[in-house]
Amino acid sequence: MPMSRRALAAAAVALVLPLSACGSGDDGSGSTDASGKVEGDITFQTWNLRANFKSYFEGVIADFEHKYPGTHVKWVDQPAEGYPDKLSADAAGGTLPDVVNVSPDLVAPLAKAGLALDLDKSAAKYRSEYLPGAWAGHQVPGLSGTYAFPWYLNTGPLFYNKALFTKAGLDPEQPPRTYDELFADALRMAEKSDGKVATLANVPTIEDFGRYGVPLMNEQGTGFAFNDAKGVKLLTKYKELYDAKALDPQALTATPESSGKKFLTGAVAMNPGSALDLGNFKKNAPGLYRNIGITDQITSTGHVNMYVMGVMVNSRTEHTPAAVAFAHFVTDARNQMSFAKKVAIFPSTAGSLDDPYFTKNDGTDETRVRTAAAKSLKNAVNYTPVLFSDQMKTELRNEVAKALQGKESPKAALDNAVAAADRLLQQG
Structure with missing residues (x-):
């Protein structure tokens, strides 16, 4: 499933989108009024989902058409590769589907071009059905409004090696939760192990600056701001960790795979992961598996980072009531819960994470991770600015x-x- 961001390609979308581009209605005469009768033919586009979830989506569409007899939904699914380019071509050519599966970075240029319906105006009555952080996930700096229904969410807990914490004289049942606690524990871990055990294996990313409480952009959305005093303090602390070998010396070139191997061998004390990793630990590192701890992401704001996928309504659709109704239907609590039980994602609807499926731990690896992640998502936010491209990430990392x-x-x-x-922002 396409959880990784496509921000660089999204910037390319913005370059070729004319502000006058229109979607299903070639004359650009679509209405933003969603209060009329739900009827008409609409097209729904997903992003690389047909192969694994064909029966699920066919069932959702059948249920919708049964509820609204005057509607017909045509479902199209696009491959993951080239999806942003497909959106760009459809938007520029006036063939953008009525309802579109998007990520925040992909909705941003469409919203700026006037092609994404503002749900705060057209579907505000549904806002309370979703987690506040999820609803805000498709808001675009510099624009007022929300431009997609939040759909499925994802996040990841943090694994830690209790044995290494104990060996360093740290309480294995009290892992660090804030960055200040992390920095203190990491320096102690490095000191007690004579620099042989690092606590972290990755350099700080834009999400780390967000979780530390650094303002990432100005309020107008016209420039970035993570170089303020708090941002400098965070990077200064990471420099201190790096010098003390509390941050792995190979962190500058680390990949998720290499970081995982470091954690597996006991060279690193903390690492993000998933239920699949627990299975790997159980098979290949039983000692680690017996001493594994699971905790929330490190944050000094009280809010962990979430990744959110959305469902956008084309503002130029000829059938606004039907398109809004269907986008809401796909993302309502019942359908999100059903989808979440088919794949390792989480619903964005308010109250859904209180379901026993996300709160009851039966001792299996799958539920241990699922319940930990679900608990943290209730007040999570998407820290990655929707305008922060992959190229910008590279510049920051360098x-x-x-x-x-x-x-x-x-x-x-x-x-x-x-x-x-x-x-790069001005070029886009």
Whole structure:
């Protein structure tokens, strides 16, 4: 499932989208009024979901058409590869489907081009049905409004090695929860192990700055702001960890796979993961498996990071009531819960995470991770700015590396990263 971001390609979408582009109605005469009769033919586009969930979506569509006899939903599914380019071509050519599966970074250029329906105006009555953080996931800096119904969510807990915590004289039942606690524990871990055990294996990302409480953009959405005093403090602390070997020396080139191997061998004390990792630990590292701890992501804001997928309504659709009704139907509590039981995702609807499926731990690896993640999602937010592209991420990572290596001060590194991101933002 397409959980990874496509922000760089989304920027390309923005470059080719004319502001006058229109969707299903070629004359651009679609209405934003969703209060009329639910009827008409609409097209629903998903993102690489047909192969594994054909019967599920056919059932949802049949239920909708039964509820609204005057409707017909045509379902199309696009492959993951080239999906942003497909959206770009459809938007520019006036063939954008009525209801579209999007991620926040993909909805941003469509909203700026006037092609995404503002749900705060057209579907505000549904807002209370969703988690506040999820509803806000498809809001775009610089624009007022919400441009997609929140659909499925994802997040990941943090694994830690209780044996390593005990060996360092730390309480294995009290893992760090804030960044300040993390920094203190990491330095102690490195000191007690003579630099042989790092607590972390990855450099800070934009999500870390968000979870630390750093403002990531200005209120107007016209520039980035993570080079403020708090951002500099965070990077300075990571530099301290790097020098003490509390941050793995190979963190500058780490991948999820390499970080996972470090955790598996006991060279790293904490690492994000999933239920699949628990199975791997059980098979390949039984000692680690017996001592595994599961905790929330580190955050100094009290809110963990979530990844959110959405369902957008084309503002140029000729059948606004039907398109809004269907987008809401796909993402309502009943259908989200049904979908969540077919794949390892979480519903964005209020109250759904209180279901026993997400709260009752039967001792299996799957439920241990699922219940931990579900608990943290209730007040989670999407920290990655919808306008922060993959190219911007690369610029930040390069500057962070220079700071950790002592080639630049943390302040200079973040100033350079913000300047580069702002240039890319203006180009987009």
